[in-house]
Amino acid sequence: xxxxxxxxxxxxxxxxxxxxxxxxxxxxxxxxxxxxxxxxxxxxxxxxxxxxxxxxxxxxxxxxxxxxxxxxxxxxxxxxxxxxxxxxxxxxxxxxxxxxxxxxxxxxxxxxxxxxxxxxxxxxxxxxxxxxxxxxxxxxxxxxxxxxxxxxxxxxxxxxxxxxxxxxxxxxxxxxxxxxxxxxxxxxxxxxxxxxxxxxxxxxxxxxxxxxxxxxxxxxxxxxxxxxxxxxxxxxxxxxxxxxxxxxxxxxxxxxxxxxxxxxxxxxxxxxxxxxxxxxxxxxxxxxxxxxxxxxxxxxxxxxxxxxxxxxxxxxxxxxxxxxxxxxxxxxxxxxxxxxxxxxxxxxxxxxxxxxxxxxxxxxxxxxxxxxxxxxxxxxxxxxxxxxxxxxxxxxxxxxxxxxxxxxxxxxxxxxxxxxxxxxxxxxxxxxxxxxxxxxxxxxxxxxxxxxxxxxxxxxxxxxxxxxxxxxxxxxxxxxxxxxxxxxxxxxxxxxxxxxxxxxxxxxxxxxxxxxxxxxxxxxxxxxxxxxxxxxxxxxxxxxxxxxxxxxxxxxx
Amino acid sequence: xxxxxxxxxxxxxxxxxxxxxxxxxxxxxxxxxxxxxxxxxxxxxxxxxxxxxxxxxxxxxxxxxxxxxxxxxxxxxxxxxxxxxxxxxxxxxxxxxxxxxxxxxxxxxxxxxxxxxxxxxxxxxxxxxxxxxxxxxxxxxxxxxxxxxxxxxxxxxxxxxxxxxxxxxxxxxxxxxxxxxxxxxxxxxxxxxxxxxxxxxxxxxxxxxxxxxxxxxxxxxxxxxxxxxxxxxxxxxxxxxxxxxxxxxxxxxxxxxxxxxxxxxxxxxxxxxxxxxxxxxxxxxxxxxxxxxxxxxxxxxxxxxxxxxxxxxxx
Ligand SMILES: Nc1ncnc2c1ncn2[C@@H]1O[C@H](COP(=O)(O)OP(=O)(O)OP(=O)(O)O)[C@@H](O)[C@H]1O
Ligand SMILES: [Mg+2]
Numbered sequence: 001x002x003x004x005x006x007x008x009x010x011x012x013x014x015x016x017x018x019x020x021x022x023x024x025x026x027x028x029x030x031x032x033x034x035x036x037x038x039x040x041x042x043x044x045x046x047x048x049x050x051x052x053x054x055x056x057x058x059x060x061x062x063x064x065x066x067x068x069x070x071x072x073x074x075x076x077x078x079x080x081x082x083x084x085x086x087x088x089x090x091x092x093x094x095x096x097x098x099x100x101x102x103x104x105x106x107x108x109x110x111x112x113x114x115x116x117x118x119x120x121x122x123x124x125x126x127x128x129x130x131x132x133x134x135x136x137x138x139x140x141x142x143x144x145x146x147x148x149x150x151x152x153x154x155x156x157x158x159x160x161x162x163x164x165x166x167x168x169x170x171x172x173x174x175x176x177x178x179x180x181x182x183x184x185x186x187x188x189x190x191x192x193x194x195x196x197x198x199x200x201x202x203x204x205x206x207x208x209x210x211x212x213x214x215x216x217x218x219x220x221x222x223x224x225x226x227x228x229x230x231x232x233x234x235x236x237x238x239x240x241x242x243x244x245x246x247x248x249x250x251x252x253x254x255x256x257x258x259x260x261x262x263x264x265x266x267x268x269x270x271x272x273x274x275x276x277x278x279x280x281x282x283x284x285x286x287x288x289x290x291x292x293x294x295x296x297x298x299x300x301x302x303x304x305x306x307x308x309x310x311x312x313x314x315x316x317x318x319x320x321x322x323x324x325x326x327x328x329x330x331x332x333x334x335x336x337x338x339x340x341x342x343x344x345x346x347x348x349x350x351x352x353x354x355x356x357x358x359x360x361x362x363x364x365x366x367x368x369x370x371x372x373x374x375x376x377x378x379x380x381x382x383x384x385x386x387x388x389x390x391x392x393x394x395x396x397x398x399x400x401x402x403x404x405x406x407x408x409x410x411x412x413x414x415x416x417x418x419x420x421x422x423x424x425x426x427x428x429x430x431x432x433x434x435x436x437x438x439x440x441x442x443x444x445x446x447x448x449x450x451x452x453x454x455x456x457x458x459x460x461x462x463x464x465x466x467x468x469x470x471x472x473x474x475x476x477x478x479x480x481x482x483x484x485x486x487x488x489x490x491x492x493x494x495x496x497x498x499x500x501x502x503x504x505x506x507x508x509x510x511x512x513x514x515x516x517x518x519x520x521x522x523x524x525x526x527x528x529x530x531x532x533x534x535x536x537x538x539x540x541x542x543x544x545x546x547x548x549x550x551x552x553x554x555x556x557x
Numbered sequence: 558x559x560x561x562x563x564x565x566x567x568x569x570x571x572x573x574x575x576x577x578x579x580x581x582x583x584x585x586x587x588x589x590x591x592x593x594x595x596x597x598x599x600x601x602x603x604x605x606x607x608x609x610x611x612x613x614x615x616x617x618x619x620x621x622x623x624x625x626x627x628x629x630x631x632x633x634x635x636x637x638x639x640x641x642x643x644x645x646x647x648x649x650x651x652x653x654x655x656x657x658x659x660x661x662x663x664x665x666x667x668x669x670x671x672x673x674x675x676x677x678x679x680x681x682x683x684x685x686x687x688x689x690x691x692x693x694x695x696x697x698x699x700x701x702x703x704x705x706x707x708x709x710x711x712x713x714x715x716x717x718x719x720x721x722x723x724x725x726x727x728x729x730x731x732x733x734x735x736x737x738x739x740x741x742x743x744x745x746x747x748x749x750x751x752x753x754x755x756x757x758x759x760x761x762x763x764x765x766x767x768x769x770x771x772x773x774x775x776x777x778x779x780x781x782x783x784x785x786x787x788x789x790x791x792x793x794x795x796x797x798x799x800x801x802x803x804x805x806x807x808x809x810x811x812x813x814x815x816x817x818x819x820x821x822x823x824x825x826x827x828x829x830x831x832x833x834x835x836x837x838x839x840x841x842x843x844x845x846x847x848x849x850x851x852x853x854x855x856x857x858x859x860x861x862x863x864x865x866x867x868x869x870x871x872x
Contacts, residue, residue: 041664041669041670041673045661045664045665046665048660048661048664049650049653049657049661049664052652052653052657053650053651053652053653056652057651057652125648125649125650126644126646126647126648126649127648127649127650128648129614129644129648130644130648130662130709131665132614133612133613133614133637133640133642134637134662134665134666135634135637135638135665135666135667135713136665277613277616277633278616279616279630279631279633341630341631342628342630342631343630343631343632531626531628533625533626533627534627534632534635537627537635
């Protein structure tokens, strides 16, 4: 019986690889080509071109045939291994796990890698310049590359669909499991492709690109390994992924979905910003993204906090993550190029409220610093409200760990550290900018070195001095954020905490004041009128709507 | 010439400094619609650098440039709609044929439907690529590639064309074809900036030229103007019978004569003042009683002009 199954499979393999397939494939290819030529006006030009290239490229055909062959091998192999049990035992899971491994390689390795390569290859083949002087917008270039990743994914999915249907017929897996597996993998692959594209925009230097390529490939292989393990687990044990899910499942799914969407948007705008000309405003969309991301994060944390009986731990988790997030974003925002181009100045907010609330979104390192301070302050205020609310609902009589005092202290001190470190870094960067050109990477490194010095110097002093080595905490370590905050939680002497509470925000405020002159200079820049030539062109491109008849009785002019 | 329109290309005190080199140093000139403007300089003069700035691929360190009145720094998107740039290399895609290549760039410039088909058709006809439509671009010869490049550059019907050494590597016949194409484009009212190493190559088609060397503009004007500037000086020879000593004194006393060099009866010197004044010089020599048996003034060729203007500093 088994042997029979094998021969049928082999025959079909032979038939497909035989004479019939190429002619049919050729007919399909030319049909696609005709479609691209005539119906594809609304398609992204890059997608059209790359689909055409893929149809003719041997690399694509080889991967395609390999995936087909691998799925046949898996089918034959697994069916042979199962043997006659195939008729009475539910073996769909085994087969699904194998098929998934076959699918995961192209999706989690090949597709993201070719997204990375397709952008770096444009630079190597000198076509990048030609592309970038067309009227394609940077976001169109990025979405075109993403689109062709999706087209490739679609092909791999369609190869595997019959196989996956087969696993269902074997029983042991249900449709939701298969669907969720595929859906997650689609988004996973898309996200990895986005990362690949972002990495490709980071540098134009050949050496750095090779470096990034090696790192990226290793990471993708690790992702592939994770994917296979996850697919194996899901196929075997997640018999019904939707059965008996509680509210926890939906919260987790919501958190994953929003963080995926917001990080994806962030990567998208960052990649588009990297390939936009420098006089364009590349910062505001990213900052808007960050605010949305923070709002989503706070929202989900609030949901968890409410469903978790307003426990303080959740507030603590929220402020720690938000703090880390804004520190990292702050290092990037304060590394922005100083000076506003004429182009940016033409669109600065003008009204009183616009200037008051939207100036934080203007590009520039100093407004970036203020943007981070505004957001961290907002987080502290929200945290305070949450604590107060929790105290009221629980009648204030809740002891335990962490205490209200500890969380409040952490918020205030954490705020001080973020404002202080970013501010000192910004002062150093601005000073250096007077004598030399400081690139974004160099500026981020300066922040990093500063932080390392904050950790490292007290540590070195402490380990060299005999008296201090034994001591638990001393004010020498005040520059070390982690040690200092831990000290508060160690139930450290209240007196110590009070000193920290005054000293750190105090120093931070001084740093902020030192930065004030340049912040004010940057924020005082006002809108400039666009040149008349630009206004003329704008009027030609978007003529004001003609005054049509206002009501049915109006005579047309 | 009196211009009624504003310039299509305008460079205004353009500077570009690289780590090592001041590649473009205070360059200003203007190009008008319907004009072919030659941009001439030796290797490393800064031609490509300034053209890349005009094409919005690079940014000036100081100064600005305008295409049809739009700044390349602040309005690159508007500049790109009006400008076709043909770099000195060919950007190739794998597995793409001539038609698909043009189709891609037509789409990238936002042409759709019938408009796109018409633009591709016109460009293929103009650049004589009709018969090659389905040929893969990897397999094109240098001349065909150059025509395809030109076709890509004009696919969106730009009003300004910037061509970086379009004639490099072409055979004489292909050069003539290229020249005809450029002339037709200029007749159609486009402003065209062409770079080259060789002044003679552009002398026939360029209405005006700019000569650049080590990032600095040395001369701007029509080829005739520039060579007139140089040709007002000629290398003159005078041979007289007997009076060599008197000739030396007589010539040395004049202020339009330099680099005087007398060997025997032959005087060789540089004379400033142009042809009319050469004739006057001869008349005065005879009136002064010299028995002139040879008089000659040699003017410079275009190549000499170029070498003279760049003072032989060609790298
Ligand atoms: N990306 C760059 N980085 C550093 N220096 C550069 C760069 N591009 C050009 N240069 C320098 O700028 C100067 C001008 O170069 P450019 O390519 O503009 O000359 P060119 O006139 O086009 O020469 P050619 O006739 O050889 O093409 C050269 O000294 C060159 O070394
Ligand atoms: Mg050059």
